[in-house]
Amino acid sequence: xxxxxxxxxxxxxxxxxxxxxxxxxxxxxxxxxxxxxxxxxxxxxxxxxxxxxxxxxxxxxxxxxxxxxxxxxxxxxxxxxxxxxxxxxxxxxxxxxxxxxxxxxxxxxxxxxxxxxxxxxxxxxxxxxxxxxxxxxxxxxxxxxxxxxxxxxxxxxxxxxxxxxxxxxxxxxxxxxxxxxxxxxxxxxxxxxxxxxxxxxxxxxxxxxxxxxxxxxxxxxxxxxxxxxxxxxxxxxxxxxxxxxxxxxxxxxxxxxxxxxxxxxxxxxxxxxxxxxxxxxxxxxxxxxxxxxxxxxxxxxxxxxxxxxxxxxx
Amino acid sequence: xxxxxxxxxxxxxxxxxxxxxxxxxxxxxxxxxxxxxxxxxxxxxxxxxxxxxxxxxxxxxxxxxxxxxxxxxxxxxxxxxxxxxxxxxxxxxxxxxxxxxxxxxxxxxxxxxxxxxxxxxxxxxxxxxxxxxxxxxxxxxxxxxxxxxxxxxxxxxxxxxxxxxxxxxxxxxxxxxxxxxxxxxxxxxxxxxxxxxxxxxxxxxxxxxxxxxxxxxxxxxxxxxxxxxxxxxxxxxxxxxxxxxxxxxxxxxxxxxxxxxxxxxxxxxxxxxxxxxxxxx
Numbered sequence: 001x002x003x004x005x006x007x008x009x010x011x012x013x014x015x016x017x018x019x020x021x022x023x024x025x026x027x028x029x030x031x032x033x034x035x036x037x038x039x040x041x042x043x044x045x046x047x048x049x050x051x052x053x054x055x056x057x058x059x060x061x062x063x064x065x066x067x068x069x070x071x072x073x074x075x076x077x078x079x080x081x082x083x084x085x086x087x088x089x090x091x092x093x094x095x096x097x098x099x100x101x102x103x104x105x106x107x108x109x110x111x112x113x114x115x116x117x118x119x120x121x122x123x124x125x126x127x128x129x130x131x132x133x134x135x136x137x138x139x140x141x142x143x144x145x146x147x148x149x150x151x152x153x154x155x156x157x158x159x160x161x162x163x164x165x166x167x168x169x170x171x172x173x174x175x176x177x178x179x180x181x182x183x184x185x186x187x188x189x190x191x192x193x194x195x196x197x198x199x200x201x202x203x204x205x206x207x208x209x210x211x212x213x214x215x216x217x218x219x220x221x222x223x224x225x226x227x228x229x230x231x232x233x234x235x236x237x238x239x240x241x242x243x244x245x246x247x248x249x250x251x252x253x254x255x256x257x258x259x260x261x262x263x264x265x266x267x268x269x270x271x272x273x274x275x276x277x278x279x280x281x282x283x284x285x286x287x288x289x290x291x292x293x294x295x296x297x298x299x300x301x302x303x304x305x306x307x308x309x310x311x312x313x314x
Numbered sequence: 315x316x317x318x319x320x321x322x323x324x325x326x327x328x329x330x331x332x333x334x335x336x337x338x339x340x341x342x343x344x345x346x347x348x349x350x351x352x353x354x355x356x357x358x359x360x361x362x363x364x365x366x367x368x369x370x371x372x373x374x375x376x377x378x379x380x381x382x383x384x385x386x387x388x389x390x391x392x393x394x395x396x397x398x399x400x401x402x403x404x405x406x407x408x409x410x411x412x413x414x415x416x417x418x419x420x421x422x423x424x425x426x427x428x429x430x431x432x433x434x435x436x437x438x439x440x441x442x443x444x445x446x447x448x449x450x451x452x453x454x455x456x457x458x459x460x461x462x463x464x465x466x467x468x469x470x471x472x473x474x475x476x477x478x479x480x481x482x483x484x485x486x487x488x489x490x491x492x493x494x495x496x497x498x499x500x501x502x503x504x505x506x507x508x509x510x511x512x513x514x515x516x517x518x519x520x521x522x523x524x525x526x527x528x529x530x531x532x533x534x535x536x537x538x539x540x541x542x543x544x545x546x547x548x549x550x551x552x553x554x555x556x557x558x559x560x561x562x563x564x565x566x567x568x569x570x571x572x573x574x575x576x577x578x579x580x581x582x583x584x585x586x587x588x589x590x591x592x593x594x595x
Contacts, residue, residue: 053415074437138317157549157552248531288430296425
């Protein structure tokens with residue numbers, strides 16, 4: 001007669017090998033997520049992706065390498081490393097002469113001021129406006145909402161000429177004034193995103209705050225704004241990417257003899273001096289790229305999340 | 315929520331945005347529509363001329379050329395960007411080692427502005443074409459493919475991020491069920507994954523389509539319309555009409571209105587058609 005064996009296993013019991021394999025497999029699936037779908041060609045795909053990555057990085061490295069060559073040799077042989085004959089002397093000559101020509105430091109300052117200022121103002125004003133529109137829900141606020149959605153599909157060329165004239169009339173052609181223009185033209189996307197998110201906030205939370213004696217301003221800053229924080233980050237990233245790189249709007253609105261942003265300064269290097277000084281051009285391109293890449297590597301997580309949630313809402 | 319209480323706070327909550335929106339969008343837009351029927355050099359000397367500006371547009375050969383050139387450019391770039399973006403997203407959701415690094419690298423060009431990108435690629439493409447004794451501005455075809463390469467390099471990463479989010483949202487049970495039913499890899503892709511990521515496809519085609527139609531900076535930096543305005547996209551053509559030819563401001567504004575209707579119609583039609591193909595989860 002067979003002896004009865006309990007089927008529950010104790011800690012430390014040897015598992016039959018086929019079961020042990022299954023347990024291991026399922027643990028790996030849980031930990032690795034998609035690894036169950038891992039294809040047998042995984043090594044091959046890695047190599048392919050690495051090759052594509054190289055293609056992605058080469059242009060930037062190439063510009064960096066060329067920024068140390070003498071200007072006459074850049075167009076002739078852009079794909080070679082600088083040799084003794086082609087290297088500039090002193091080493092950072094392209095950088096110093098380029099910075100002097102276009103006033104890079106002040107352009108950088110202007111770009112920074114305009115971008116940071118506009119993003120802060122846009123976040124503050126449009127998040128308040130988006131929440132107001134959602135909660136008041138009158139005919140007027142609905143009109144505002146639809147106008148904002150409408151403004152998102154209007155191309156800039158449609159308002160380019162008249163916007164430049166309006167800004168000129170109102171004396172907005174300086175780094176502070178242009179913030180108003182950016183708030184106006186960037187409001188569409190921001191209000192749209194904040195409205196979408198504000199709708200999903202349970203109204204009971206705000207009612208509780210009101211019953212506890214908060215006025216709308218306190219309710220907004222102490223209750224609503226913290227809940228809106230993820231949307232604030234998405235909007236900030238999308239607007240910052242747009243404003244920092246924008247060329248056309250500031251070139252039309254700003255008084256170009258006094259204020260330049262980085263894209264305007266680089267375009268000026270091309271147009272302002274007859275024949276282009278390629279050495280200075282390469283050096284300035286490097287200086288324009290480096291801050292963005294540093295910023296990107298530091299805030300990568302937020303940037304990618306911001307793009308995803310911005311795209312899903314948009 | 316007490317709406318009446320909140321309404322008293324209108325000047326604080328909504329007014330700043332509203333004023334800026336009026337200055338930055340509503341007034342210029344309204345004036346733009348009005349001025350497209352006028353002859354003017356500055357805004358103050360506008361003189362009503364009716365439909366004449368719109369008639370002039372279609373007599374302008376450069377504009378018609380730019381229209382077709384832009385349409386072709388948009389079609390090619392939408393297809394290439396989305397196909398490559400989706401393919402890379404599929405590879406990056408396979409759990410290959412180093413996925414995060416690849417994702418970081420592919421997304422990076424998005425943060426670099428159009429003007430800077432234009433000059434980077436001008437250097438590279440001119441360097442390559444120099445081997446064949448040609449330059450980017452040698453013909454409109456060179457400029458066309460130059461801009462396609464540039465746009466692909468810039469935008470694949472952005473679309474890839476959106477596709478990755480879409481593919482990761484496909485429930486694992488669905489894929490398993492399909493495999494148990496004996497679906498091949500190709501069938502899983504076309505019958506399960508593609509329908510499930512349709513919302514991402516809608517978004518990405520919408521973004522790439524409007525981006526390519528509105529492209530300006532890259533065009534300005536890479537070729538600036540050379541040779542003789544043959545590589546000019548619509549946005550650059552409108553800009554040059556405004557600021558390059560004296561006395562043509564009215565025509566430029568009329569072109570801008572036409573441009574607005576084209577972009578608007580494409581956006582609405584495209585959203586309508588791809589939305590219908592989306593499946594409910």
